[in-house]
Amino acid sequence: MAARLTLADVNLRFGGVTVLTDVGFEVEPGQVFGLVGPNGAGKTSLFNCISGHYKPTSGSIRIDGEEVAGSAPSTLNKRGLARTFQHPALQLNHTVLENVMLGSHTRLPGGPLTWSLRLPPTGRREREVRDEAMTMLEDQGLGWAAHSRADELSHGLHKAIELCRARMSHPSLLLLDEPAAGLSHGEVEQLMATVRHLTRNGELTVVIVEHNMGLISALTDSVVILNYGSKLMQGTAAEAQADPRVIEAYIGTEAADDVA
Ligand SMILES: Nc1ncnc2c1ncn2[C@@H]1O[C@H](COP(=O)(O)OP(=O)(O)O)[C@@H](O)[C@H]1O
Ligand SMILES: [Mg+2]
Incomplete structure (x- = not known):
C-alpha cells in the first residue's frame, strides 16, 4: 500500500x-x-x-x-520509508549483491560480514533475500555485476545499485x-x-x-x-x-x- x-x-x-x-x-x-x-x-x-x-x-x-x-x-x-542519497553511500569493499541485500536488513538478521563469508546460505530467509536481490539486479540488466566489488564500478552503476538496495525493504x-x-x-x-x-x-x-x-x-x-x-x-x-x-x-x- x-x-x-x-x-x-x-x-x-x-x-x-x-x-x-x-x-x-x-x-x-x-x-x-x-x-x-x-x-x-x-x-x-x-x-x-x-x-x-x-x-x-x-x-x-x-x-x-x-x-x-x-x-x-x-x-x-x-x-x-526507503531512500537513496545524493552521493551514493555503498559499502565499497563489499560486492554489489551484498550491497543490495543490505537494503533488506530490517527483514534479515546478520549483515554483510556474515553474508560475505560465502558459506552456503543457511537460513531460508537469507536465501530468499539473496534470490530477490539477484532477480532485481538481473531485471536492471546488472546481473553481470552482482559479484563485483562496488568500488570497481562507475558512478552510474552506484546510483542504480543504490536504488535496488532501497527497493529491497519493500x-x-x-x-x-x-x-x-x-x-x-x-x-x-x-x-x-x-x-x-x-x-x-x-x-x-x-x-x-x-x-x-x-x-x-x-x-x-x-x-x-x-x-x-x-x-x-x-x-x-x-x-x-x-x-x-x-x-x-x-x-x-x-x-x-x-x-x-
Ligand atoms: N548539518 C548541517 N549543519 C549546518 N548546515 C547545514 C547542515 N545540513 C545542511 N546545511 C545547510 O543547509 C543548506 C541547504 O543544504 P541542502 O539541504 O544540502 O540543499 P540542497 O539539497 O537543496 O542543495 C545549506 O546552506 C547547507 O549548508
Ligand atoms: Mg541536495
Whole structure:
C-alpha cells in the first residue's frame, strides 16, 4: 500500500543558520512528487528530516497520518520509508549483491560480514533475500555485476545499485535525491523506466529531488519548488517551469555561481 506523506510547518535550524522555514505539502498515495530548487535550497535537508537523519526544529511530518518527525531512520525504514542519497553511500569493499541485500536488513538478521563469508546460505530467509536481490539486479540488466566489488564500478552503476538496495525493504514511500545526477542519457532513460515500473500499480509513493526538468516533467504528478528553505510554489511541472519566480530563483543562483 502506497503511503501518504504530510508535512506541515517544518522548520530546521542549525545554531544561527536557518535551513528550512515553514515547509508544508502533502503527497498523495501513489503519486510521483517532485522537489525542485536551486543548490542550497534545502532539498536534501528536507529529505533528511523525512528519513530521520535530521530532527526538525519544529513542525509535523506524518506518514499515513502518524507523526514520525524525530523518529530514527531504522524506525522509519520499518515503517515503509526507503531512500537513496545524493552521493551514493555503498559499502565499497563489499560486492554489489551484498550491497543490495543490505537494503533488506530490517527483514534479515546478520549483515554483510556474515553474508560475505560465502558459506552456503543457511537460513531460508537469507536465501530468499539473496534470490530477490539477484532477480532485481538481473531485471536492471546488472546481473553481470552482482559479484563485483562496488568500488570497481562507475558512478552510474552506484546510483542504480543504490536504488535496488532501497527497493529491497519493500517501501511504500521512496525518496530519491538527485537520482539522475551524473548519469548518461541511456542511464537516465533506464531510471525513468524503473520509476514508471515501480509506480505503475499505484502501490508506491515516490518523492524525487532533481534538477533534470525533462525527468521531472515526464514522471511527476506535482512539484514543490523550494528556494532558500521556503516553499516558493506548488503545481505541475509545466506550471513550475512557466512561473517567473521559479525562473528567477534558478537564474539568480546561476548568476551568483558566476560571481563566486
Ligand atoms: N548539518 C548541517 N549543519 C549546518 N548546515 C547545514 C547542515 N545540513 C545542511 N546545511 C545547510 O543547509 C543548506 C541547504 O543544504 P541542502 O539541504 O544540502 O540543499 P540542497 O539539497 O537543496 O542543495 C545549506 O546552506 C547547507 O549548508
Ligand atoms: Mg541536495
